[in-house]
Every structure is written in structure tokens, then in C-alpha cells.
Amino acid sequence: MGKVTRRRYGAEFKAKVALEAIKGELTLAELSAKHGIHQTMIAAWKRQAIEGLASTFSGKAEAAVATGEAELTRLHAKIGQLVVERDFLAKASGRLSVERRRAMVDGSHPQLSIVRQCALLQISRSGRYYQPVGESEPTLALMRLIDEAFLDCPYYGSRQMMRHLHRLGHRVGRNRVVGLMRKMGLRAIYQKPNTSAPHPEHRVYPYLLRDLAIVRPNQVWCSDITYIPMRRGFLYLTAIMDWHSRRVLSWRLSNTMDLAFCTEALQEALALHGTPDIFNTDQRSQFTSLAFTQMLADANVRISMDGRGRWMDNVFIERLWRSLKYECVYLHAFETGLALHAGLRKWIGHYNTRRPxxxxxxxxxxxxxxEIGSTVSSLKLAA
Structure with missing residues (x-):
């Protein structure tokens, strides 16, 4: 057996792929098939690119260049401490998933070999040579059936969803259904102990809407994330809605379930429509993150979060997802991210301005x- 050649990716190639991922015009499955790279690695490069851009404009790069001899001397004195910390981090990295640790391996690193990186991350080097494949047509078909069933029966857990698929003629096991529902971000609405927990380091805020009369625009906004199936892969959609009027104030698409597209949608809504009194979400890690909650706190917005597993606490945006999928997404089976973006823009425009x-x-x-409806009615009566 010949020697296996390690694939090394240069910085220019990584930047190109990361830029395509940031644009969001292709799903991760399409990018994976196009470049022959695992989806997890593409998601990691996208995240690194976004973080790198932030540090570029924060002045950190200039501060690093300006480090003087005194700073270097201080750093040299801490070598012993850094060795200890390195060993500690190597152990801590074992708590991450195998896919995330594989994505951290840098084949072009000038000092650390792949063998050493894999040892530090506690993963098998052979996993580096797995050839990625996009989601198969049968898998995408199953995901769509699960999504359609969940819109009608959001109380279906993995067992009931498995039985539903069996009745449709698909012999799939429960573990398969669990994996697909987790990938799609679907969770049954019934209460269950110690499940669907938010990020352990994020603060969870109380639910503020119980028995609250919501009688005017900008009194309460709400937000959520949903899975959007496509002909080849899938994307994620987040939207911000005014609770009283049901108007969609902003929305964003992404090929990864990251934080950036949620904060971008929030920034746009705040810039275009002012600030609400209360902002309500579920307990997803994107919404409980410090970056998201800090934006609301800086705008003096009170934060409300649903009870765990209670979809009725954010019912209006759940109804929006149902209408959007049945009236737009499932009817068109969009081929590309650009086509999906154009289709959603058209449907949301119709929903906001023409649908009573x-x-x-x-x-x-x-x-x-x-609040122009009463004025229009008054003018008609006067005429």
C-alpha cells in the first residue's frame, strides 16, 4: 500500500472557500461537493474568517505588531506557564466533538505537524483522509418529510416521528431520526427534564409575556430560527417579527447555525424600526449568547425567553414558519441560495404588504x- 499524501490547504484557498460560505449562496453540502472538503471544515473556516475580520478592525493586529522588546522578555519568562496551560488545553479539547476537533487541524501549519496536532487534539490521524460527500437524495427527502410532519405535529418526538415515517414506507431507525432532527434544529414541544438545554455558560432570562396584554406595535418583538429545505441541501433562516402586527421586520439566511446571521438580523431591525419594550426568543444558544443579549441590553430592551420546550410561548413566529414553508418553500423547491433569497424576499414582501x-x-x-388602518377606514366612511 502506497504512502497516503496529506492534503494541505493554503491560506488563499481557505479564504476563497470561507468567502463563498459567508456569501451564503450555496449550502454546505454544495460547497463540500464543489471543493471536496468536509462540511465541518468549511463551517470552521467561515467562523475563523468572521473572527479574523473582527480582530482586523479592532486594532488587535496593530497592537501585536507594536509589541516591544519588554513585552517579548515578559513572554519568554512565561514559557514554563504556557507549557502547563498547553497540556491543560489538550485535555480540555477532548470535550469537543470529534468533528470539531478534526476541523481544527491545520495542514499548512509551519511548526506543528499533523501528527502532533492530532495528538494534542486527541483524534485519529486517519480521520483526516475521509472523503466528504454531500447529503444524498434519500436523506434530503427524509428531512423534508420530517419537516412537513413537524409543522403539523410539533409535539412529535423522535419515536413518534419514526413511527410516522414507517407508515409512509420508510424503514428508518430511531437513531437516524434523532440525528436528522438534531441537524434540522427540531425539538418536540412537550416538557422533558434536562433536555434542550441552552449553552451552560449563557444566562437564561425569564418569560415576561404571560398574562401581558400586547396592544401596540414595538411593544414586543420575537425571533426564531428554522430549517429551509432545498433541492440540494438546506439553509437556515432567522426572522424578527413584531408580535402585535405580525410584521416581519428583518430576516437573514445562513448555511450554518451560527451567531452572526442572528446578530445581523437584530442590527437591521433596530436600525430600521427603533427598539421594542420586550424581545422574546427561545433558549437557543444563539439567542442566549452574550453578543446577542448585550445588543438588546445596550438598547435598553427587556429580554424574555420561552419556557423549555414551550413552542406556544412564541406561537406567532411558529405560524409564520408554517405559512412560509407551505406557501413558498415547498411549492418551488429552490435550486440555489440566490433563488431562495429572491423567493423569500418576494413572499415576505407579499405577506407584509398585501396579505390581510x-x-x-x-x-x-x-x-x-x-397604525394606518383606522385612518383609511375613516376616510372611506367620510367619502
């Missing part, structure tokens, strides 16, 4: 948000 709601007295969400 019975709960709003026949007004559209935009009319209810701008």
Missing part, C-alpha cells in the same frame, strides 16, 4: 404596524 389578517381586523401586517 383576520386577527388584525382585515389589515395587512404593515398597515397594523404603521
Amino acid at each position: 389578517h383576520s386577527s388584525l381586523g382585515g389589515q395587512t401586517p404593515e398597515e397594523a404596524y404603521n
